[in-house]
Amino acid sequence: MITRAAAARVAAAGLFTLVSLVILVPMLLLVLGPFRDPTGIVTHGAIALPESWNLHNFSRILVTFHFATYFLNSIIVTVPVVTVSLLLAILAAFALAWMRFPLRGLIGVVVTVVAVMVSEQFIMIPLYVLMKSLHLVDTFLSVILPQVAESAAISTFVIRSFFVSLPEELIDASLEDGCSSWTLLWRILVPIATPAILTCTTLTATWTWNDFILPVVLLPSPARATLPLGLVIFQGGHTIDIPLTITGALVTALPMLVVFFAFQRHVARGLLQGVSR
Amino acid sequence: MRTGRGKRHYPPLQDFAGPLTPYLYVAPALLVILVFLIYPLLSVVYYGSLDWDGLSAKVFVGASNFVRLGADPAFWTSLKTNLIYVGFFSFVPVVAGLVLSSVIGRVAVPAERAFRAILLAPQVIASVAMGIIFGWIFAPTFGVLNGVLAALGLAHLQEPWLGSPVLAPVSIGLVGTWLWVGFAVIVFFSGIKKVDEHLYDAAKLDGAGPLRQFLFVTVPQVRPEIVVVVIMTLVWSFGSSVFGIVVSISGGGYRTTPVSLYAYQLAFLQGRMGYGSAVIIVLMLVILALSALAYRLGEGRR
Numbered sequence: 001m002i003t004r005a006a007a008a009r010v011a012a013a014g015l016f017t018l019v020s021l022v023i024l025v026p027m028l029l030l031v032l033g034p035f036r037d038p039t040g041i042v043t044h045g046a047i048a049l050p051e052s053w054n055l056h057n058f059s060r061i062l063v064t065f066h067f068a069t070y071f072l073n074s075i076i077v078t079v080p081v082v083t084v085s086l087l088l089a090i091l092a093a094f095a096l097a098w099m100r101f102p103l104r105g106l107i108g109v110v111v112t113v114v115a116v117m118v119s120e121q122f123i124m125i126p127l128y129v130l131m132k133s134l135h136l137v138d139t140f141l142s143v144i145l146p147q148v149a150e151s152a153a154i155s156t157f158v159i160r161s162f163f164v165s166l167p168e169e170l171i172d173a174s175l176e177d178g179c180s181s182w183t184l185l186w187r188i189l190v191p192i193a194t195p196a197i198l199t200c201t202t203l204t205a206t207w208t209w210n211d212f213i214l215p216v217v218l219l220p221s222p223a224r225a226t227l228p229l230g231l232v233i234f235q236g237g238h239t240i241d242i243p244l245t246i247t248g249a250l251v252t253a254l255p256m257l258v259v260f261f262a263f264q265r266h267v268a269r270g271l272l273q274g275v276s277r
Numbered sequence: 278m279r280t281g282r283g284k285r286h287y288p289p290l291q292d293f294a295g296p297l298t299p300y301l302y303v304a305p306a307l308l309v310i311l312v313f314l315i316y317p318l319l320s321v322v323y324y325g326s327l328d329w330d331g332l333s334a335k336v337f338v339g340a341s342n343f344v345r346l347g348a349d350p351a352f353w354t355s356l357k358t359n360l361i362y363v364g365f366f367s368f369v370p371v372v373a374g375l376v377l378s379s380v381i382g383r384v385a386v387p388a389e390r391a392f393r394a395i396l397l398a399p400q401v402i403a404s405v406a407m408g409i410i411f412g413w414i415f416a417p418t419f420g421v422l423n424g425v426l427a428a429l430g431l432a433h434l435q436e437p438w439l440g441s442p443v444l445a446p447v448s449i450g451l452v453g454t455w456l457w458v459g460f461a462v463i464v465f466f467s468g469i470k471k472v473d474e475h476l477y478d479a480a481k482l483d484g485a486g487p488l489r490q491f492l493f494v495t496v497p498q499v500r501p502e503i504v505v506v507v508i509m510t511l512v513w514s515f516g517s518s519v520f521g522i523v524v525s526i527s528g529g530g531y532r533t534t535p536v537s538l539y540a541y542q543l544a545f546l547q548g549r550m551g552y553g554s555a556v557i558i559v560l561m562l563v564i565l566a567l568s569a570l571a572y573r574l575g576e577g578r579r
Contacts, residue, residue: 005384012381013388019377020395023459026410027398029421033413046413046424088306095302100286107303115310118318119516121537122561125544125554126320127313129331149313152306171287181290181298210403212521213537217545228405232525235409242413249406260401264394271400272464 030253033246034058041242057247061234065244067251069223070230074209076140077226081147081208082201088148089155089200090193094185096156097163098171112160115153120146120213128217142218143226147211151204158203158273162196163189195266202263203270206256227252324554331550342555352556355539356563358446358532359515363567365450366457366514371507373454374461379495381462383470396459404521411452412526415439445531452522457510464506468499504575508568515564536560 034057035050044051062068095101096108127146128137136142166189174184190197215229222233231248260267291298325343328336346352386392399407414421415438423435438448476498480490496503513519519535527533529542536556544553 008382008384009387012384012386015377015381016386016392016396019459019462020392023395023399023455026407026414026455027402029413030402030406030410033410041419045427046416046419046421047428088309091302092306095299098287099290099299099302101291101296101299104299107307110315111303111307111310115314117512118314119512121515121517121520121540122321122557123314123317124541125324125550125557126317128545129320129324129550130313130317132331145309146313149309153310153314156306171290175287175289181292181302184290206401210401210521211517212403212405212524213517213541216524217541228403228521231403231405231409235525242416242419245409246413249409253402253406256401256403257398260398261394264390267401268393268397268463271397271460 030246030250033243034250036243036246038241038243057244058251061244061247061251065234065248066222067227067230067234067248070225070227071251073140073224073230074226077143077147078205078208080144081151082205085148085151085155085204086197086200088152089159090185090190090197092152092156093159093163094181094189097160108160112153112157115149116157118150120150120211124213124217127214131218137218138221138224140219140224143211143214146214147208151200151208155200155204158200158270159193159196162193166192195269198263198266199270199273202259202267205259206267209256321554321557324551325558327551327554329551330548331544332548335551338551342552343559345552346555346559351539352536352559354532355534355536359519359535361446362450362453362519362535363511363514365447366453366519367507367510369450369454370457370461370510371503373458374465374506375496375499375503376491377458378462378465378469379491381466383472383474393463396463398459399456400460404518405525407452407456407518408522408525411448411455411522412439415448415526439527439533440531442532445527445533449523449526449533452526453514453519456518457513461506461510464502465499468502469495472498500575504572507571507575511567511571512564515560536563 032050035053036048037051040048040051062071092111096104096111123146131137131142136145170188170192171184174188179188209226210228211226212228212232215226216232219225219229222230225233231252234248235245294301326337326339328338328342417423417437417440420438422438426432426434436444439445472495476494477490480494485493515535515537517537520537520541523529523533523535523538529538534542537560540553540556540560543549543556
């Protein structure tokens with residue numbers, strides 16, 4: 001019986017390995033592609049070991065092809081989106097979880113359920129018109145503001161569910177100690193909510209960093225492109241140099257892959273929260 | 278969707294502004310969401326009834342955009358293409374994920390965390406970067422897939438994977454399968470682990486083989502997970518990931534344009550804001566209808 005159970009485990013691991021390999025092959029190409037040589041791809045074909053183990057393609061893509069600027073732009077957009085949306089979500093989730101007030105049900109549904117279901121392609125046309133009337137087209141603010149709204153919605157959803165799961169005694173005890181709502185939230189609830197907050201941080205950072213629709217609609221100047229948009233702009237002019245194009249893709253994807261593997265548990269929880277967007 | 282059920286009300290929390298306190302806490306988030314998500318969502322419905330280039334005066338044309346849409350072959354092509362994507366982004370990963378996770382079965386897998394990480398990793402890669410990698414995989418000359426085929430002595434199977442209206446949508450669909458199959462396996466694997474062992478024992482006593490156990494125990498028992506994954510992947514297969522993948526892999530040629538990209542081209546390349554909005558409205562209705570259908574089918578199974 002023991003051997004049968006062991007055999008089942010080995011078979012299961014084997015199947016997992018097989019699926020993992022299928023998923024890993026494109027990622028391997030992404031990681032090794034930058035070290036291939038354009039002439040090497042012509043002579044050795046696509047399946048060959050890297051010919052040039054150096055960072056030449058990285059310096060070329062970052063400096064000559066402006067990916068350093070795109071990288072900086074992505075940071076300029078992502079950092080405020082994550083921090084501001086988190087702040088708004090913590091405040092809103094607190095009231096929605098622990099206070100009763102007229103219209104609470106409606107506000108809760110609008111802020112979490114409805115807002116989470118709004119995909120960017122649904123609103124891209126009116127959003128462009130709105131940003132144009134606010135004279136914000138081609139400014140970072142034009143992508144930051146809608147991203148703050150999207151991220152605040154998903155984070156309110158996640159943090160509120162966390163708050164609601166906390167024991168009532170915690171609030172009772174704090175109130176007896178004479179805590180104000182403000183100190184209760186920031187001194188007691190937020191530190192406890194660190195796992196939920198990390199989930200929101202990693203998830204909203206990933207979505208904001210990877211977003212393509214808002215930048216392509218709202219940031220017409222290449223000087224203000226974020227990495228995904230910059231990658232497409234670059235691709236438009238240089239499709240022939242495969243290793244250099246792959247380098248651009250790696251520079252775009254690597255930061256969030258690093259975040260993912262560093263905070264794997266938190267990102268996985270966020271992805272599996274069962275929230276459709 | 279009401280949460281906070283059974284939780285007590287805490288009047289002392291309404292301190293610094295009395296009964297207005299909760300509104301002050303909610304106001305910042307509510308404001309940005311109303312202005313930058315809900316207002317645009319409502320506007321698109323209004324824009325759909327306009328003949329408008331975004332610059333000159335708006336002309337109200339009622340439902341005529343939708344009438345024109347019905348006779349627009351480019352729209353129907355994009356919808357058909359998008360339904361192919363639904364098949365590969367949603368249906369295939371769900372079925373493959375169900376089959377794989379039931380074959381894996383209810384065992385503790387060694388290095389489960391590492392497998393979990395690898396299977397979920399595609400979720401964090403930017404869609405345009407995916408498009409670039411798979412663009413290389415499917416490239417006609419010096420492409421990875423054709424290279425593998427040649428190395429295996431199967432050169433006669435080489436194809437211009439992104440260069441024909443039949444193959445290109447399928448090739449792009451496979452990117453979606455790659456993106457979602459790991460996710461589906463992870464969700465269903467943990468769902469199957471929660472199924473009561475006795476149900477399988479009872480099925481075995483009734484003489485049910487692996488296939489019948491799968492159909493009559495596993496599938497009904499993980500129904501909630503199936504519905505969630507179907508609806509999620511369904512929404513995404515019309516959404517921004519498809520948009521980014523297509524733009525960076527084919528630019529939309531060879532019948533690969535999904536509905537969202539068609540609406541983008543109408544609004545921002547041809548300046549037809551009203552007509553583009555009408556396309557978006559139909560897109561929303563299609564997503565709503567398909568999600569409702571998936572939900573109903575899932576309910577009915579019980």
